[in-house]
Amino acid sequence: DGGITQSPKYLFRKEGQNVTLSCEQNLNHDAMYWYRQDPGQGLRLIYYSQIVNDFQKGDIAEGYSVSREKKESFPLTVTSAQKNPTAFYLCASSIDRTGTDTQYFGPGTRLTVL
Amino acid sequence: DAKTTQPTSMDCAEGRAANLPCNHSTISGNEYVYWYRQIHSQGPQYIIHGLKNNETNEMASLIITEDRKSSTLILPHATLRDTAVYYCIVRTLSGGGADGLTFGKGTHLIIQP
Numbered sequence: 515d516g517g518i519t520q521s522p523k524y525l526f527r528k529e530g531q532n533v534t535l536s537c538e539q540n541l542n543h544d545a546m547y548w549y550r551q552d553p554g555q556g557l558r559l560i561y562y563s564q565i566v567n568d569f570q571k572g573d574i575a576e577g578y579s580v581s582r583e584k585k586e587s588f589p590l591t592v593t594s595a596q597k598n599p600t601a602f603y604l605c606a607s608s609i610d611r612t613g614t615d616t617q618y619f620g621p622g623t624r625l626t627v628l
Numbered sequence: 629d630a631k632t633t634q635p636t637s638m639d640c641a642e643g644r645a646a647n648l649p650c651n652h653s654t655i656s657g658n659e660y661v662y663w664y665r666q667i668h669s670q671g672p673q674y675i676i677h678g679l680k681n682n683e684t685n686e687m688a689s690l691i692i693t694e695d696r697k698s699s700t701l702i703l704p705h706a707t708l709r710d711t712a713v714y715y716c717i718v719r720t721l722s723g724g725g726a727d728g729l730t731f732g733k734g735t736h737l738i739i740q741p
Contacts, residue, residue: 518671547728556715557672559728572728604671616662617729619671 518620537605546588547606637736646703650716653697665712
């Protein structure tokens with residue numbers, strides 16, 4: 515099946531620990547994105563990447579880091595510097611880097627920091 | 629990107645057409661109107677998008693007014709599985725950077741049996 519996978523679906527961590535969320539796509543898309551969603555709210559952009567080995571900060575990048583070593587993978591690390599990390603995290607991809615294409619989303623990872 | 633305004637919630641009877649409005653009065657000429665929906669605890673699902681002309685696909689129809697200041701998403705025969713939050717997004721053609729989508733709070737559509 516083609517698509518975007520995120521794992522795990524639910525993740526629990528203790529306060530002060532870094533945690534890495536996985537995002538993989540086999541759609542051969544150039545661009546990938548990470549969003550955060552809080553209860554009852556819309557999505558907010560954390561980071562995006564247009565091409566391998568390049569990424570840009572979104573609206574709420576503080577306390578997060580990413581890497582793009584492979585076209586199909588865009589992992590997100592939630593660091594201990596993120597003040598309120600409990601949220602629903604969504605990964606998306608789009609076919610090319612021009613910003614005009616439709617973004618397709620993965621199923622999401624719900625992170626709870628205890 | 630232009631701001632959008634949507635009703636907070638709407639009800640629709642199963643089997644009837646669901647018409648979801650969106651106002652985007654500050655839209656500029658190179659901005660598309662996109663619609664996504666999100667079923668509880670899932671990732672958003674792309675529905676449809678358009679620039680000027682009305683569009684139709686297997687999921688829905690998009691009607692954009694002539695002045696482009698508002699649009700309506702139509703689900704022709706709503707089912708219980710269409711209960712979701714529907715987001716109307718206006719997207720600038722950034723032309724050089726793949727920036728993110730701006731999601732507001734959307735419309736919570738509830739399909740009644």
